[in-house]
Amino acid sequence: MKSSAKGVSINISILRTDIPEPSALKQLSRTHAATLKRSIRRLQSMNPRNLDDLVHRLHDEAFSVYDCLNCANCCRSISPAIRHSDVNEMAVKLKIKPSAVVETYLYLDEEGDYVFRKAPCPFIDGENYCNIYSHRPKACREYPHTDRTRFYQILSLSLKNAEVCPVVFAILKKLEQA
Ligand code: SF4
Numbered sequence: 001m002k003s004s005a006k007g008v009s010i011n012i013s014i015l016r017t018d019i020p021e022p023s024a025l026k027q028l029s030r031t032h033a034a035t036l037k038r039s040i041r042r043l044q045s046m047n048p049r050n051l052d053d054l055v056h057r058l059h060d061e062a063f064s065v066y067d068c069l070n071c072a073n074c075c076r077s078i079s080p081a082i083r084h085s086d087v088n089e090m091a092v093k094l095k096i097k098p099s100a101v102v103e104t105y106l107y108l109d110e111e112g113d114y115v116f117r118k119a120p121c122p123f124i125d126g127e128n129y130c131n132i133y134s135h136r137p138k139a140c141r142e143y144p145h146t147d148r149t150r151f152y153q154i155l156s157l158s159l160k161n162a163e164v165c166p167v168v169f170a171i172l173k174k175l176e177q178a
């Protein structure tokens, strides 16, 4: 697919074969760390709207061919930041008090955010389904953030996310061509 960015013609698409196996990601992100970092620095000077258009299209392409049920790396290795409203939602789903949600599942990290006490997340099942899917935290709904606006603001965070999320890794690799 072709997108045009202010005089620059960008011919980039994501195929299923561009998205690595979750088990290979740690090694891959180490191997590609230097080139990804260089690319991120360059992207910081790209027109923000053009960058958003491109990243959002790559996001849509990637998630149209990739099923998170084959992965669940995010749910198994990192915790979302959990807001008070998320605690209330989880309490409704679990039919317990919000204070019991905090007591049982959460702790305050050094940045003052609630996070899950342990990884993998207590709500991921053996087939990678989330047991509280309809009431999951906002940060879970938004991860891996490749469809948000002003993507330039989270380029560095995305570099970290590329160690966890095969789709983010594939998008950042494609952006090296932008
Ligand atoms: S609450 Fe659900 S979506 Fe969020 S980390 Fe846990 S299993 Fe994954």
Ligand code: SF4
Binding pocket: 067, 068, 069, 071, 072, 073, 074, 075, 143, 144, 164, 165, 166, 167, 168
């Ligand atoms: S969002 Fe990324 S890390 Fe999480 S399950 Fe989907 S592909 Fe895997």
